[in-house]
Amino acid sequence: MAIPHTPQTITVADLDVxxxxxxxxxxxDVREDEEWEAGHAPGALHIPLGDLPDRIDELPDEDLLVVCRTGGRSGRAAAWLNQNGYDAYNVDGGMTSWHQAGLPVTSEDGSVPEIL
Known part of the structure; x- marks a missing residue:
């Protein structure tokens, strides 16, 4: 059994507000559809974790900051992406930390965004 590659991690504090x-x-953003719809970062690309292997061709040729709610799923996604030739970084604390830091969040229907 191969030891999974641990992705590099950044914190929300590392990002410019x-x-x-x-x-x-x-x-x-690798969260599920209902999480995305409730609140996400403007301009983010949404591919749920379970869909990532089938939708890998949709990824741009740029470094990836991978986010979920708190950092667990995004850590697994970033490790998998790194193993598949991408430069991916796990955003520690996820959208929960993103929102708490006052970084921009929007919702699909224009309601007050929330992080599920």
């Missing part, structure tokens, strides 16, 4: 996703990076 005025421009949290730097040039050359894409924020990949």
């Amino acid at each position: 005025t421009d949290p996703v730097p040039d050359g990076y894409v924020l990949l």
Whole structure:
């Protein structure tokens, strides 16, 4: 059995509040549809973790900041992506920390966003 690659981790505190996703990076949200609809970062790419292997061709040729609710699923996704040739970084604390830090969050229906 192969030992899984541990992805590099960044914290929300490492991100710039005025421009949290730097040039050359894409924020990949791997949460489920209902989580995404309730609240997500504007401009993020949404591919649920379970769909990632089948939708890998949708990923851009840029470094990936991978986020979920708290960092568990995104850690697994980032490790898998790294094993498949991508430069992926787990956002520690996920969307929960993102929202608590005051970084932008929107919802699909325009209601007040919340992190599920």
